Structure formats: structure tokens, C-alpha cells
Amino acid sequence: MRDPDVFVLARALHVLGVVLWIGGVAFVTTVLLPALRRTKDPARRLELFESLEGRFAWQARIVTLVTGLTGFYMLHYLDAWSRYQSLAYWWIHLMTLVWFLFTMVLFVLEPLFLHRWFHERASANGERAFRFAQVMHVVLLTLSLVAVVGAVAGSHGYAFGSR
Numbered sequence: 001m002r003d004p005d006v007f008v009l010a011r012a013l014h015v016l017g018v019v020l021w022i023g024g025v026a027f028v029t030t031v032l033l034p035a036l037r038r039t040k041d042p043a044r045r046l047e048l049f050e051s052l053e054g055r056f057a058w059q060a061r062i063v064t065l066v067t068g069l070t071g072f073y074m075l076h077y078l079d080a081w082s083r084y085q086s087l088a089y090w091w092i093h094l095m096t097l098v099w100f101l102f103t104m105v106l107f108v109l110e111p112l113f114l115h116r117w118f119h120e121r122a123s124a125n126g127e128r129a130f131r132f133a134q135v136m137h138v139v140l141l142t143l144s145l146v147a148v149v150g151a152v153a154g155s156h157g158y159a160f161g162s163r
């Protein structure tokens, strides 16, 4: 289906998904995790983290689906699959990589073992486990923000590498 109105709707839903998703990741990374790391009671800290991030994980799963579906639809509409073959479109690669990493974490690794693994590590050594969680979140947030800047500039005509 190649309807221009559907394309505009897809783009709007894509950006809405990105705002909710990456905004949530930014909150967890820059506010929630640093505050939890300052919490003195380790059992309370783990309990709080699991209940708060558990709620966000469900929102993140839904918006990851919406962002992925609308993203692939836009590639189909624009007939732009060949962009994957060009380095000038690194922001398309980066968006897809960010989406793939979150999809793996939220839909595969987390339900299979990540949740249990983090619970065990945080029960044994809370300081180390939460430092590790924060480093991982900083890496994912940084990649996501670079993808957002690259995607907005690139999809509004900025030709990376040709100036």
C-alpha cells in the first residue's frame, strides 16, 4: 500500500513512538538509576528498580513495535531499501541497529534470562550491578540520541559526507 496520507501518519506515529521510548530511556538513565544508586537499602533499591523498570518495559515493548512497523513501512513507501547499501545513510543503519538491540533486550534476553541474571547479581553485589546497568543505559541512550539527530537531519535533506 502506497498512500501519501498513510505515509504521513506512519511518520507521525514513528516520531511519537521515538519520543515516548527514547524519552523513557533518558529518564531511566539520567534520573532513575542515579537516584537508585544513592539509595542506601539494597533490598528496597532492587524492589523499586524492578517495579518501575518493569512497568516501563511494557510501554517500551509497545512503542518498539510501533516504531519498527512504521519505520519499515516508510522504507517500503519510499522504496528506499537500497539505502542499507550506502554509508551516506548511516543514520538508517543506526536507527535499525538501535531498534534491533532494544527488540533483543525487551523481547528475547529480558524474558529468557536477563531479569533473573540481574536480580541475582544485584542481590550479591548491588553497587556493581547498578553501575553496570547504568553504563549499559548510557551506551544505548547515546546511540539512540545520535540516531535521532542523524535521522532528523538526514530525512530532511542533509546529505552526510557530500559537503
Ligand code: HEM
Binding pocket: 011, 014, 015, 018, 022, 067, 068, 069, 070, 071, 072, 074, 075, 078, 080, 095, 096, 098, 099, 144, 145, 147, 148, 149, 151, 152, 154, 155, 156
Ligand atoms: C526498524 C527500525 C527503523 C526503521 C526501519 C526506520 C526507518 C525510518 C525511515 C524510513 C524514516 C524516514 C526517512 C526519510 O524520510 O527519508 C525514519 C525517520 C526517522 N526515524 Fe526511524 N526507523 C527505525 C527506527 C528508529 C529509531 C529506533 C529511532 C530513534 C532512535 C528513529 C528515529 C527516527 C527519526 C527521529 C526520524 C525523522 C522523522 C522526521 O524528522 O520526520 N527511528 N525512520
